[in-house]
Amino acid sequence: EPEVTQTPSHQxxxxxxxxxxxxxxxxxxxxxxxYRQILGQKVEFLVSFYNNxxxxxxxxxxxxxxxxxxxxxxxxxxxxxxxLEDSAMYFCASSEPLGRGKLFFGSGTQLSVL
Amino acid sequence: GESxxxxxxxxxxxxxxxxxxxxxxxxxxSDYFIWYKQESGKGPQFIIDIRSNMDKRQGQRVTVLxxxxxxxxxxxxxxxxxxxxxxxxxxEKGGGGSNYKLTFGxxxxxxxxx
Numbered sequence: 691e692p693e694v695t696q697t698p699s700h701q702x703x704x705x706x707x708x709x710x711x712x713x714x715x716x717x718x719x720x721x722x723x724x725y726r727q728i729l730g731q732k733v734e735f736l737v738s739f740y741n742n743x744x745x746x747x748x749x750x751x752x753x754x755x756x757x758x759x760x761x762x763x764x765x766x767x768x769x770x771x772x773x774l775e776d777s778a779m780y781f782c783a784s785s786e787p788l789g790r791g792k793l794f795f796g797s798g799t800q801l802s803v804l
Numbered sequence: 805g806e807s808x809x810x811x812x813x814x815x816x817x818x819x820x821x822x823x824x825x826x827x828x829x830x831x832x833x834s835d836y837f838i839w840y841k842q843e844s845g846k847g848p849q850f851i852i853d854i855r856s857n858m859d860k861r862q863g864q865r866v867t868v869l870x871x872x873x874x875x876x877x878x879x880x881x882x883x884x885x886x887x888x889x890x891x892x893x894x895x896e897k898g899g900g901g902s903n904y905k906l907t908f909g910x911x912x913x914x915x916x917x918x
Contacts, residue, residue: 732909733895
């Protein structure tokens with residue numbers, strides 16, 4: 691069964707450093723997403739991406755965050771200057787048609803900011 | 805505002821029993837609801853979905869019920885198995901001009917005792 695893959699599984703960084711989280715969505719999907727989950731809390735929407743542009747973003751997704759689809763397979767989330775409160779599990783997801791909630795999630799990248 | 809929440813944070817059942825996990829939502833404009841299962845160390849996995857024009861949908865061993873009058877969603881798992889042990893999230897989409905964002909509830913931890 692096709693799946694969304696994320697790398698790395700764990701990322702430790704110093705506060706103020708830049709990190710890039712990488713994702714390979716399912717190949718025939720057209721919509722891509724980043725969510726995050728702080729330990730013990732809800733899964734929170736960050737951003738959605740379609741046709742090479744952001745289609746929606748949350749208030750969490752401020753100027754420190756950016757997304758990119760640099761080629762036909764990868765989808766990345768960059769945090770320019772990490773803060774302690776950015777520590778969370780970050781999930782990439784992809785889906786087919788607009789309006790459907792059947793997102794396929796990767797296993798996540800656990801980001802720890804020290 | 806919009807919010808999705810769960811009535812119970814934990815549920816413990818015996819193997820073979822039926823499980824019912826509940827969820828309340830507050831955004832009456834939501835038109836699509838989804839249940840996800842999250843096992844330890846993995847991303848959310850789609851279980852079943854339902855549109856707001858339906859009140860019941862069945863899958864393999866799972867049934868989702870939607871009561872729009874009281875804004876309540878439930879997931880029923882028949883003949884619960886140890887492999888069903890996980891955190892279950894309800895999520896909703898739609899309303900407020902959002903077509904992309906899933907709003908997740910906090911999650912219910914289901915433990916199946918052998």
